[in-house]
Amino acid sequence: xxxxxxxxxxxxxxxxxxxxxxxxxxxxxxxxxxxxxxxxxxxxxxxxxxxxxxxxxxxxxxxxxxxxxxxxxxxxxxxxxxxxxxxxxxxxxxxxxxxxxxxxxxxxxxxxxxxxxxxxxxxxxxxxxxxxxxxxxxxxxxxxxxxxxxxxxxxxxxxxxxxxxxxxxxxxxxxxxxxxxxxxxxxxxxxxxxxxxxxxxxxxxxxxxxxxxxxxxxxxxxxxxxxxxxxxxxxxxxxxxxxxxxxxxxxxxxxxxxxxxxxxxxxxxxxxxxxxxxxxxxxxxxxxxxxxxxxxxxxxxxxxxxxxxxxxxxxxxxxxxxxxxxxxxxxxxx
Amino acid sequence: xxxxxxxxxxxxxxxxxxxxxxxxxxxxxxxxxxxxxxxxxxxxxxxxxxxxxxxxxxxxxxxxxxxxxxxxxxxxxxxxxxxxxxxxxxxxxxxxxxxxxxxxxxxxxxxxxxxxxxxxxxxxxxxxxxxxxxxxxxxxxxxxxxxxxxxxxxxxxxxxxxxxxxxxxxxxxxxxxxxxxxxxxxxxxxxxxxxxxxxxxxxxxxxxxxxxxxxxxxxxxxxxxxxxxxxxxxxxxxxxxxxxxxxxxxxxxxxxxxxxxxxxxxxxxxxxxxxxxxxxxxxxxxxxxxxxxxxxxxxxxxxxxxxxxxxxxxxxxxxxxxxxxxxxxxxxxx
DNA sequence: GCAAAATATGTTAGCGCTGAGATAACGAAT
DNA sequence: ATTCGTTATCTCAGCGCTAACATATTTTGC
Numbered sequence: 238x239x240x241x242x243x244x245x246x247x248x249x250x251x252x253x254x255x256x257x258x259x260x261x262x263x264x265x266x267x268x269x270x271x272x273x274x275x276x277x278x279x280x281x282x283x284x285x286x287x288x289x290x291x292x293x294x295x296x297x298x299x300x301x302x303x304x305x306x307x308x309x310x311x312x313x314x315x316x317x318x319x320x321x322x323x324x325x326x327x328x329x330x331x332x333x334x335x336x337x338x339x340x341x342x343x344x345x346x347x348x349x350x351x352x353x354x355x356x357x358x359x360x361x362x363x364x365x366x367x368x369x370x371x372x373x374x375x376x377x378x379x380x381x382x383x384x385x386x387x388x389x390x391x392x393x394x395x396x397x398x399x400x401x402x403x404x405x406x407x408x409x410x411x412x413x414x415x416x417x418x419x420x421x422x423x424x425x426x427x428x429x430x431x432x433x434x435x436x437x438x439x440x441x442x443x444x445x446x447x448x449x450x451x452x453x454x455x456x457x458x459x460x461x462x463x464x465x466x467x468x469x470x471x472x473x474x475x476x477x478x479x480x481x482x483x484x485x486x487x488x489x490x491x492x493x494x495x496x497x498x499x500x501x502x503x504x505x506x507x508x509x510x511x512x513x514x515x516x517x518x519x520x521x522x523x524x525x526x527x528x529x530x531x532x533x534x535x536x537x538x539x540x541x542x543x544x545x546x547x548x549x550x551x552x553x554x555x556x557x558x559x560x561x562x563x564x565x566x567x568x569x570x571x
Numbered sequence: 572x573x574x575x576x577x578x579x580x581x582x583x584x585x586x587x588x589x590x591x592x593x594x595x596x597x598x599x600x601x602x603x604x605x606x607x608x609x610x611x612x613x614x615x616x617x618x619x620x621x622x623x624x625x626x627x628x629x630x631x632x633x634x635x636x637x638x639x640x641x642x643x644x645x646x647x648x649x650x651x652x653x654x655x656x657x658x659x660x661x662x663x664x665x666x667x668x669x670x671x672x673x674x675x676x677x678x679x680x681x682x683x684x685x686x687x688x689x690x691x692x693x694x695x696x697x698x699x700x701x702x703x704x705x706x707x708x709x710x711x712x713x714x715x716x717x718x719x720x721x722x723x724x725x726x727x728x729x730x731x732x733x734x735x736x737x738x739x740x741x742x743x744x745x746x747x748x749x750x751x752x753x754x755x756x757x758x759x760x761x762x763x764x765x766x767x768x769x770x771x772x773x774x775x776x777x778x779x780x781x782x783x784x785x786x787x788x789x790x791x792x793x794x795x796x797x798x799x800x801x802x803x804x805x806x807x808x809x810x811x812x813x814x815x816x817x818x819x820x821x822x823x824x825x826x827x828x829x830x831x832x833x834x835x836x837x838x839x840x841x842x843x844x845x846x847x848x849x850x851x852x853x854x855x856x857x858x859x860x861x862x863x864x865x866x867x868x869x870x871x872x873x874x875x876x877x878x879x880x881x882x883x884x885x886x887x888x889x890x891x892x893x894x895x896x897x898x899x900x901x902x903x904x905x
Numbered sequence: 906g907c908a909a910a911a912t913a914t915g916t917t918a919g920c921g922c923t924g925a926g927a928t929a930a931c932g933a934a935t
Numbered sequence: 936a937t938t939c940g941t942t943a944t945c946t947c948a949g950c951g952c953t954a955a956c957a958t959a960t961t962t963t964g965c
Contacts, residue, residue, distance in 0.1 A: 243713070245921055256945050261923060269942055286712065291689040292635065293921035295626040296950050311655045317645040324645070324672045333686055336670050338658045352667055355625040378620065379577070464857040494857060500834075501859045520854060523798040523828060525835045579951055590915050595953060603912055627951035630920050 244285040253281035264289060295357055302332045304543070305353035305361040305381075309341045309430075313462070313490070315516060315535050316364075319386060322539025323362065330547065332359065339364075341430035347372045354379055360546040362539075366391040367432055382552060384542040388433055389560055395552050398542040398559040405531050405563050406437030409485055409513055410444025412529075412565050418483035418511050421445060422454040424470045424495060425487035426462035434462075434487045437515060441485055454478030462487055467494025472502070483511035483571060489518040489530055496524055496570065511571035522566070529568030534561045578619040587615035598623060629691060634884075636666045638877070639687035639695040639715075643675045643764075647796070647824070649850060649869050650698075653720060656873025657696065664881065666693065673698075675764035681706045688713055694880040696873075700725040701766055716886060718876040722767055723894055729886050732876040732893040739865050739897050740771030743819055743847055744778025746863075746899050752817035752845050755779060756788040758804045758829060759821035760796035768796075768821045771849060775819055788812030796821055801828025806836070809844075817845035817905060823852040823864055830858055830904065845905035856900070863902030868895045 250257040255274060262268045263278040281287075295301035306323060308316045323334055335356065337349035347369045353361060354375060360382035368376075376383050376394055383395040390403055413421070423441070428434040445451055456474040458466040467486060471494065474484065486492035492514030499506045506512055506526055514521055514530035521528030538561050545559060584591040589608060596602045597612040615621075629635035640657060642650045657668055669690065671683035681703045687695060688709060694716040702710075710717050710728055717729040724737055747755070757775070762768045779785055790808040792800040801820060805828065808818065820826035826848030833840045840846055840860055848855055848864035855862030872895050879893060 247921080257921090258923075258946080259944060262944090265923090267923095269944090271943060274943080286709075288685055288688050288709075290630070290691065290921055292626045292629040292691060293950090294923070296624070296630050296952085297921075297923040299923095299950065301626065311651040311658070314648060314651070317648070317651040321645045321672070331686075333669060333671070333690075335667060337667070338655070351622055352625075352665075354622050357624065357626060375620070375622075464854060468857060493854075497857055497859055520798060520827075523802060523831055525831055581951080591951090592916080592953075593914060596914090599953085601953095603914090605913060608913080624951055627920090628953070630922085631951075631953040633920065633953095 244287045245290070246287075248285055249278065249281045249287050252285065253278045299357065300359060301357045302330075303356050303358040304332050304334045304546070305350070305356070305358040306334045306336045307339055307346055307349060307353070307361065307363040308336065309339050309364050310461075311338055314518060315533075318535040319364075319539040322536040322541075323543050324539075325536070326540040326543035326547075332543075332547070334362075343367055343369045343372065347375075350375055354381070359550065360384065362386060362542055362546070365432060366393075366397075380551065382546045382550070384546050386538055386542055388436075389558050390436055393556050393558060396542065396545050396557045396559070398538050398545065398561060400533055400538075400561055400563045402433040402436035403440040403443075405515065405533070406440025406442075407444045408440075408563070408565060409437070409515070409531060410441045413483050413485070413511065413513060413571060414444065414448050414450070416511070416571060418571070419450060420480060420482045421450065421452050422474050422478055422481040422484045423452050423456070423486075424467060424474055424484055424491055425455070425457040426466060426470075426491060427458065427460050428487070430461075431487075437487070453481055458491075462490045464490050464494040464497070467491030468498040469494070471495040471498045475502075475504075481510070483513065485513045487515065489514035489516040489521040489528060492528055492530065492570075493518075493520055493524065496526070496528065506570050513571045517564075517566050521568070524570075526569040527566070529571035530566050532564045532566050534563070537561050578621045579624070580621075582619055583612065583615045583621050586619065587612045633691065634693060635691045636664075637690050637692040638666050638668045638880070639684070639690070639692040640668045640670045641673055641680055641683060641687070641695065641697040642670065643673050643698050644795075645672055648852060649867075652869035653698075653873040656870040656875075657877050658873075659870070660874040660877035660881075666877075666881070677701055677703045677706065681709075684709055688715070693884065694718065696720060696876050696880070699766060700727075700731075714885065716880045716884070718880050720872050720876055722770070723892050724770055727890050727892060730876065730879050730891045730893070732872050732879065732895060734867055734872075734895055734897045736767040736770035737774040737777075739849065739867070740774025740776075741778045742774075742897070742899060743771070743849070743865060744775045747817050747819070747845065747847060747905060748778065748782050748784070750845070750905060752905070753784060754814060754816045755784065755786050756808050756812055756815040756818045757786050757790070757820075758801060758808055758818055758825055759789070759791040760800060760804075760825060761792065761794050762821070764795075765821075771821070787815055792825075796824045798824050798828040798831070801825030802832040803828070805829040805832045809836075809838075815844070817847065819847045821849065823848035823850040823855040823862060826862055826864065826904075827852075827855055827858065830860070830862065840904050847905045851898075851900050855902075858904075860903040861900070863905035864900050866898045866900050868897070871895050 246257045250260045339346040362384045364386050385393050385397045387399040389397050389399045458470040517532030580591045584594045673680040696718045698720050719727050719731045721733040723731050723733045792804040851866030
């Protein structure tokens with residue numbers, strides 16, 4: 238081996254004076270190996286600084302230790318948190334995640350998926366149920382395990398892990414009604430791309446209508462959710478409907494923005510206007526008044542998905558739905 | 572091909588009536604191909620739903636279209652933002668990122684790096700200069716390109732992209748001095764793991780001492796930075812040193828927490844106590860008073876790193892340092 | 906009209922590893 | 936002594952693809 242050649246199994250085998258296959262078995266802890274042989278091989282590996290070539294391994298064994306992960310975005314803190322859960326669950330395994338970002342675009346998801354599948358991953362983790370037909374077909378045809386995250390309000394391809402956003406919206410409505418609020422407004426963001434926000438909205442409306450109530454005003458920002466959008470959109474909403482007593486936001490980012498608007502405009506939060514979010518982000522809980530919201534266990538969703546997927550290398554007969562639930566965080570803003 | 576067999580180059584070649592190599596050349600757009608042949612091959616690919624096996628490709632060509640990315644954490648929004656920049660720059664290429672999270676642990680970084688190198692990535696992007704000797708050796712021995720992000724206050728292995736944190740700290744000090752503040756406090760987080768926060772602190776102290784000033788009080792939270800930590804730690808600082816007129820925080824998360832403390836405690840921000848952060852996060856800019864801080868272009872850092880790395884497949888003779896700079900954001904809190 | 910160049914395609918030998926089966930060495934059971 | 940089972944190791948084909956080279960086939964220049 239010259240100085241600049243990368244060592245391979247062959248080099249290790251030669252140095253240890255055994256066959257390549259024996260080295261391979263030592264590395265993978267497979268089959269019986271005499272202690273003496275093992276230590277000789279391990280020493281050779283160390284000496285050469287050998288790192289196995291996984292491309293070769295994956296080719297030979299037709300299967301890799303990769304998990305494909307498709308996330309809609311990284312700018313919404315929610316998804317990095319899911320990713321953290323995924324990483325945490327993978328940390329004790331030999332699997333590696335391979336992350337793609339779709340920007341909420343089903344066609345881009347399809348493209349990235351096909352690049353991911355080219356690596357023969359053991360499983361694919363994706364978000365929600367909005368896939369193109371081609372995506373669905375690719376996932377069905379390849380025999381990889383598939384987890385669809387965040388949402389459980391539809392039938393999964395294989396495993397779904399998340400919470401019922403409709404129920405979360407409903408619970409929000411009930412909570413506010415029980416607290417005595419009656420004149421409701423809604424501040425949202427562009428939900429063409431965000432099915433889950435729409436589901437929460439539906440659940441909310443259902444809770445209201447069951448009590449003979451309805452949203453008196455509604456304002457949706459035409460773009461992704463952000464604190465700034467929440468601040469400005471609440472201002473617009475109040476300009477149109479100054480007499481509402483509670484505002485439900487599409488999520489915490491928007492709600493925190495709403496809180497800042499109230500602060501700047503001198504509106505007494507809760508007493509004059511209740512604010513309610515969704516997600517239970519840290520930032521909402523450190524406001525001078527902790528935000529009333531719904532906790533969606535993002536880390537748990539990521540972690541659970543990995544655990545479910547690794548339970549079995551093949552798809553079970555029955556589709557699996559794991560409800561990671563949600564909790565109302567009472568806070569002080571509603 | 573039976574129904575459940577995954578199609579390979581061979582299947583495509585047979586169906587199109589050409590050699591495997593021709594199919595391969597069509598896929599990779601390499602070498603001359605007659606239009607008629609190309610369309611026949613493309614049609615066969617579509618018909619079969621063929622997806623190339625990258626493990627095989629990477630093995631045969633000894634080089635993959637992968638970029639290894641090592642980030643210290645995902646809970647600090649800063650790193651997802653860097654990752655966004657990386658993704659953005661990769662979006663127009665055939666490269667895929669493969670992300671590992673080190674939890675600010677150099678040994679974990681070393682482990683993950685060796686798993687990453689097993690995939691023969693074209694390049695590795697990592698954070699900062701704190702690596703183990705073994706990590707450094709692996710990176711030097713493998714001929715992959717290496718980018719070290721965020722920081723440019725040391726000598727890189729190959730490329731460094733980031734900003735001078737010492738200068739940023741210095742600029743912070745100068746700015747506050749020019750604004751007339753004289754009685755300085757500092758609120759930080761655990762910087763054993765955060766070399767860059769320490770460098771900013773050094774720069775700040777230097778600016779102060781050049782003007783015959785010094786930090787009158789300093790309080791460091793023993794843990795990672797967070798809004799809550801910032802709020803509580805500022806409270807502690809002020810209990811010890813009630814007479815300071817400006818506080819520099821280790822970053823925006825901490826500073827936003829500090830702002831909330833002032834809000835709750837009725838302290839007049841800026842007039843009674845100036846607040847200054849670092850990073851220029853969105854959350855700081857939507858506070859009722861926009862946070863005075865330093866913008867660190869995270870997205871640009873990620874994007875630039877990828878661009879630099881893809882300029883050439885081999886390491887240039889000269890180490891490259893790219894300064895993505897920083898700007899003072901004046902804000903209203905200092 | 907013919908050599909040289911340009912274009913289009915085929916042939917072949919691996920890349921580094923793993924799986925299946927073969928082989929060897931040795932003790933225990935018949 | 937022979938058979939059997941166990942343990943430890945080896946041999947070898949081949950995963951799906953690409954690089955290098957070989958082989959047509961066409962075009963171009965003179």
